[in-house]
């Protein structure tokens with residue numbers, strides 16, 4: 092049910108119907124059918140129809156890591172999602188102008204794939220359809236002007252004369268939500284001074300499931316396999332570069348764009364036939380200094396928004412969601428403990444190490460690879476050569492990227 096009226100009372104409020112809010116609603120509603128969940132989506136001020144694009148989805152493509160596939164399978168969602176993905180069966184990492192390069196092959200790590208690429212808006216609409224089938228999830232629209240009022244046994248979310256009381260309120264509104272700032276929650280922000288130019292390429296040769304990560308002096312370029320469209324092979328481009336250069340490329344004609352891509356990336360993917368859906372996204376890292384308070388939790392990019400070079404943001408969030416599900420699974424529907432600080436702190440404690448590792452990795456990778464300083468350049472080439480020469484190191488690196496070096500990775504289909 093989708094309405095603008097808030098119920099007076101509910102068990103859980105999830106504010107934000109992006110990838111995080113949708114996945115969390117889906118998991119908690121299935122896990123405990125007697126919990127009532129209110130999923131709030133942002134209402135554009137002058138428009139009643141919230142499409143996935145209005146709701147914050149640009150044309151980005153998301154790589155779902157193997158750990159995410161396992162979690163989504165466990166939630167019963169993977170079979171619908173899989174047909175819209177392209178599997179990454181091999182990753183080729185290289186450094187422009189240097190000899191270091193590495194080739195990671197999924198089968199060597201006994202994996203079917205390192206990850207699965209899907210259009211974020213497509214994923215959101217699949218998740219949204221799944222949520223709509225759940226009778227204990229109600230949807231409503233709110234503007235960005237709501238406030239949160241902590242009370243003894245929960246939080247009241249108030250928007251104008253409308254208000255709802257919930258025992259657990261999850262903010263999944265995207266980066267640094269206003270409601271959290273109003274509560275005095277601080278965010279550590281780092282501007283990378285760069286942006287990601289994303290685009291879809293139509294290829295003339297099959298991609299064979301190969302993803303490329305190429306480090307250049309101005310930033311990394313990733314090329315990811317996409318599902319074929321009208322029998323044409325396609326790839327998603329994520330090109331990290333300084334804003335002026337990105338804007339130049341955004342406005343360049345197609346031939347110029349392709350020529351410049353060849354200069355930076357080489358012709359390893361064969362001739363590019365067309366470029367579509369160019370978008371520029373500024374790159375910053377924003378991490379909340381507090382993720383939990385009594386009856387309140389920040390999740391998804393509200394909790395941590397990362398540099399996309401390592402493709403880890405949403406994968407990390409899915410592991411957060413899986414852990415929250417586990418922590419809350421011991422709480423019965425009528426148990427007053429839902430949302431209490433002790434259970435939320437237990438969640439936070441279980442997620443601390445994985446979050447810290449992924450935040451650090453996503454931060455360090457672009458800095459190391461965008462730097463032309465000679466010792467660093469030698470070090471990264473040695474690292475890439477090392478990856479190629481040392482199977483143990485390569486396996487560890489690949490398992491990290493696939494999200495399999497964490498306890499949440501144990502979910503099996």
Ligand SMILES: Cc1cc2nc3c(=O)[nH]c(=O)nc-3n(C[C@H](O)[C@H](O)[C@H](O)COP(=O)(O)OP(=O)(O)OC[C@H]3O[C@@H](n4cnc5c(N)ncnc54)[C@H](O)[C@@H]3O)c2cc1C
Nearest residue numbers: 107109110111133146154235264265391392402404405406
């Ligand atoms: C270029 C790029 C590539 C990426 N690639 C990958 C990748 O390969 N793999 C990966 O794991 N991650 C990737 N990420 C990260 C991933 O996109 C994010 O982790 C993910 O989209 C975060 O989802 P979210 O729902 O937390 O936040 P958002 O997508 O920002 O959604 C927040 C939602 O909250 C809504 N909202 C805002 N205000 C309100 C309000 N007041 N009330 C209700 N709703 C509100 C918004 O409309 C939106 O629907 C990438 C990011 C970028 C920028």
